[in-house]
Amino acid sequence: MKWLEFSVGAFVIAGFLAIAFLALKVSGLSFDDRQQGYTVYAKFSNISGLSPRAKVSVAGVNVGKVVNITLDDFDYLAVVEMEIDQTVDYLTFDTIASVQTEGVLGEKYVALSIGGDEELIGPGDIIENTQSAVVLEELIGKVLANFASD
Amino acid sequence: MLFTRQYWHVVLVCIFTVSGLSPVYASISPKKVVDDTTAKVLTLSKEAKAYIDDDPQRFYAHIDELMNEVIDFKGFARSVMGKYASRKRYDSLPTVEDKKAFKAQITRFTEKFRTGLIQTYAKGLFAFEGTRAETDPIAEDYASKRSVTVAQRIYKNTDVPFLLHYKLRADKRGNWKLRNVTIEGINVGYIYRSQFESAVKEHKGDIDKVIDNWSSAATSVAKAKKVEAK
Numbered sequence: 001m002k003w004l005e006f007s008v009g010a011f012v013i014a015g016f017l018a019i020a021f022l023a024l025k026v027s028g029l030s031f032d033d034r035q036q037g038y039t040v041y042a043k044f045s046n047i048s049g050l051s052p053r054a055k056v057s058v059a060g061v062n063v064g065k066v067v068n069i070t071l072d073d074f075d076y077l078a079v080v081e082m083e084i085d086q087t088v089d090y091l092t093f094d095t096i097a098s099v100q101t102e103g104v105l106g107e108k109y110v111a112l113s114i115g116g117d118e119e120l121i122g123p124g125d126i127i128e129n130t131q132s133a134v135v136l137e138e139l140i141g142k143v144l145a146n147f148a149s150d
Numbered sequence: 151m152l153f154t155r156q157y158w159h160v161v162l163v164c165i166f167t168v169s170g171l172s173p174v175y176a177s178i179s180p181k182k183v184v185d186d187t188t189a190k191v192l193t194l195s196k197e198a199k200a201y202i203d204d205d206p207q208r209f210y211a212h213i214d215e216l217m218n219e220v221i222d223f224k225g226f227a228r229s230v231m232g233k234y235a236s237r238k239r240y241d242s243l244p245t246v247e248d249k250k251a252f253k254a255q256i257t258r259f260t261e262k263f264r265t266g267l268i269q270t271y272a273k274g275l276f277a278f279e280g281t282r283a284e285t286d287p288i289a290e291d292y293a294s295k296r297s298v299t300v301a302q303r304i305y306k307n308t309d310v311p312f313l314l315h316y317k318l319r320a321d322k323r324g325n326w327k328l329r330n331v332t333i334e335g336i337n338v339g340y341i342y343r344s345q346f347e348s349a350v351k352e353h354k355g356d357i358d359k360v361i362d363n364w365s366s367a368a369t370s371v372a373k374a375k376k377v378e379a380k
Binding site (some may be wrong): 015075088113116125126 | 229232233239291296297310315317319335337340
């Protein structure tokens with residue numbers, strides 16, 4: 001009888017562990033906090049729902065993640081801190097960072113479009129060349145303003 | 151001993167000359183570059199009303215002259231070409247001839263891009279009829295940065311301004327040159343880069359063909375805008 005109780009207990013614990021593992025995997029959390037890449041920053045006028053741990057990609061391939069998001073108190077721009085994989089050592093100075101959406105209702109991520117500049121981006125550099133998220137309300141506002149002025 | 155002292159004098163003079171030179175160049179702040187150019191452009195487009203119907207080329211020539219001083223066309227064009235103008239691609243080319251052809255492509259595209267941009271910009275500018283512009287202050291530590299963004303609001307006849315963000319970068323001599331511009335949140339360089347990439351796909355990877363057809367692409371944009379304006 002004892003072995004039955006023991007196995008039920010073990011099964012429940014295994015179930016909880018599986019749920020915890022799934023939750024960690026889905027949320028992208030990791031206990032492995034070792035710095036494996038270098039940090040670069042990008043300034044956006046609107047990030048529209050981008051959050052820490054969001055993907056950073058080049059041509060759809062994951063090359064890093066968003067570590068932190070702060071607000072620049074001088075020009076009120078969102079400063080996105082990204083950790084880029086050490087192997088991606090070819091980001092040019094004219095790289096354009098844009099906030100995009102995965103699918104129609106998917107998560108926001110940062111897409112990097114690499115340019116042709118001679119100079120490369122190094123640790124701590126800021127990408128000023130960005131394309132912010134398109135906000136539907138702003139677009140509608142502009143269309144209405146155009147109609148009003150015509 | 152005397153020689154050593156003299157030698158140090160020379161070294162010190164050199165250091166002061168070099169360090170003294172760069173602030174002279176850097177003293178024209180990115181904000182002032184934007185302000186001065188905008189003022190000149192607004193004056194030019196006002197004056198152009200009198201002659202543009204008879205002699206549009208005269209207006210283009212004035213804008214061209216002005217823009218040559220403040221836009222880093224080569225840098226801008228390379229940014230538009232993106233990966234097709236990258237150092238990696240250049241290094242991977244096997245022969246000297248290939249490398250020469252690569253450089254020639256960049257030079258040729260810079261010229262095409264310059265002509266297209268000036269024409270599109272001049273036409274757009276004239277049609278826009280901006281009346282005044284306000285430029286936001288920039289952070290004082292701009293001299294220590296490699297690139298700076300300057301925000302500006304241009305007013306037409308209404309009170310609703312158009313928001314522009316100029317991306318400037320210091321060249322080797324410390325002069326701030328325009329590298330890209332964002333108009334109402336739309337990154338112009340990004341659009342041109344996408345346009346270049348689509349053209350490469352369309353021409354099955356033939357960069358020379360893309361460059362040959364580029365000016366017509368810019369003209370078609372201008373034509374479309376003209377039709378729209380009518």
